[in-house]
Amino acid sequence: MQQPIGIGLAGLGNVGAGVYKHLLANRNLLRERLGLDLEVRRIAVRDTARRAAEGFPAEILTPHWRDLVEDPSVQIVVEVMGRKEESLALILESIARKKVVVTANKALLAEHGREIFEAATQYGVPVFYEAAVGGGIPIIKALREALIGNHIVSIHGIINGTSNYILTRMQEAGLGFPEALAEAQSKGYAEPDPSFDVNGWDAAHKAVILASLAYGFWVPTDKIFVEGIEALTSADFRFARQLGYGIKLLGIIKAKSAEFGSEIEVRVHPTLVPEKHVLASVNGVFNAVAVHGNVVGETLFYGRGAGQDPTSSAILCDIAEAAEALVNPRRNLGFMPHGLYGSCKPLDEILCEYYLRLCVQDRPGVIAQIAGILADLHIGISSIFQPESEDEGSTVPLVMMIHTASHAQIGAALERISALDCVRKPTQMIRVEHFS
């Protein structure tokens, strides 16, 4: 047995403390399976005195993350600070010192992935990030390794546990968005400022990482479509159920083919999912990612998408790979850029099916006017139904399911429909996905 491999832990929040705890508890198991021993040699954390009082070994605590970079006994740097500039600096400096990097920082990867992996390539140092998407679900490894022989036709992921908890409660208990959010906060599933979880951007960062990995180039965050769950109402869940659908916040990634220059699309939005599809029954804080490969067909990966323990599990996997990579170099440094897929489809050209919920005057001729506009724009209607009306004065809800149309087409239609005298309030539009 060689000398233990030295780990530097940057950050001792919820995730950092979990990694430390489980590395100690499962150290024997890891040593047996890996054939290498792992030891935490240095921990960077702001309040060292408090952490020492909590029982963390005082002699390895430091308030300066740069101490990890400069410590020659630290061979693997685990970045779980979750900051921006500092985390980027730590990662880039670690790479330059030939320390293998493990990070769970999804926002940083989505925004600086290209820069990080250019440095990784320059220095020949791998960067692992299994914990950045899907918590304990090994979706990064699945895409990078297990499905390496597959052109990825599509990915549909429930990749934000907070919003999935809220949507589950809206669906099952008929709560409105504010009530479901408040409940999620009281249970610790949503942060006091829940913006990034409910506005779709946490899921969007993760979708960018999955898309980049699947298609070999770092997808720019301004080329993706992102819409949050704040505007959903309990009525939408009720009407969707009557039509045979649940509503989920999905990260959706697609590419037509693996031919050179093939365009991809990446979007995150509330989505009507057929109740029979397994994604519709992924509830609460659980995550799931359905991957359709052109060889394997449909696969699905399910588990806890956040929390101390599941995230620690993914980081332990990365640490084990990092340790192996220190002993035996590897070609794949965590991301293999290539030019098979070219660019992102312009957002206006993205094709979807749609659910529309309008609030219209209760008089003859209304449907004809709306259908006329859609016909003008060559948009097909697959069904129209008028749900049981709650008392809304002289207006009634009208639900329409719309055939495949581009974002540009449906946008133009909604603009004209909203301008009609007989249509009140903003119209609700939710995209619909069907699965092959």
Added chain:
Amino acid sequence: MQQPIGIGLAGLGNVGAGVYKHLLANRNLLRERLGLDLEVRRIAVRDTARRAAEGFPAEILTPHWRDLVEDPSVQIVVEVMGRKEESLALILESIARKKVVVTANKALLAEHGREIFEAATQYGVPVFYEAAVGGGIPIIKALREALIGNHIVSIHGIINGTSNYILTRMQEAGLGFPEALAEAQSKGYAEPDPSFDVNGWDAAHKAVILASLAYGFWVPTDKIFVEGIEALTSADFRFARQLGYGIKLLGIIKAKSAEFGSEIEVRVHPTLVPEKHVLASVNGVFNAVAVHGNVVGETLFYGRGAGQDPTSSAILCDIAEAAEALVNPRRNLGFMPHGLYGSCKPLDEILCEYYLRLCVQDRPGVIAQIAGILADLHIGISSIFQPESEDEGSTVPLVMMIHTASHAQIGAALERISALDCVRKPTQMIRVEHFS
């Protein structure tokens, strides 16, 4: 770019032909992602003339698998012959020639895994076998790598697509076992001789591989409990549903802790699964494996468990790893033996809950007699119900749900119950699993 890496394909049946086809079709994609080019240099197949006529390149076909071993341009041997002695000989000779091996041969691994990996260790040559369990589901990689930091608390797998198709049809269409089997055969989901699929042994071989990987020692096939699905009746599905359960053939693997010498249990049998658990909704030929790790919690991996394309996807993954291992050596040769877990729990000591369906005389005192026997043996009853009786003359069905008891206890109880005058026909016993 280096010279292409040479592959020898042993076997050109359904799976072999799929591997060849997809290797060609996705060759560019694999080269971009892997940084290595892959080329099939030799194919061993019995009827070379027929295969050449079908369009396979005649110059690389040979009727002798040993030609692959002896060809210095073949660096990776892919064994998809699915035979016994010949496959074992091919694998061992390939290892001795330092050729990296990929195999989908589950029966061979379950019975000769120890021998194969002793040779692999001796020669420092890896052996990959992702396709041996779960078809396109990367469950081998998940257990070996992604969950490396986890003590595996339990695995519950639907790992035989044929039997899952049959059980799904019995459940959904109310078919009896013979009718469901005949339907599976007519659709090509069951072979003309379906023995290994329906008697549980195909699933048992896969369970042995999963257990061995999870616990670091090759589990002897005579230490596991195996029961097939042949004795299930449509009445069992009906009664189970009334109690809130579906019935699945599960491979079940458990270990209490990761302490030195901890005993494990491996069993394959029809199982009552709570309808709400996601495994209960895995239908048709799909497979799914639920893995509970002590760090990650519950995870689930889902996909097509058999067929040309999903199996090819797994083999392409293995070929990519094999190619990488040729360029950069690795410590983990596909199986890391260790002594943390000792042995298998004696079958008599395995604890389960049980569903019993008895056929009893329709007269007072019968339940008291049966309950008395169970009480004598310290076996608890959690519920008793008498389903709507079909016309069975003077007898009626009686369903009992039994609390946790050992195999030995329930065996003794059934022996005494069967001897009662008031009990007719053999009693049906199905094990029940609940999930934390």
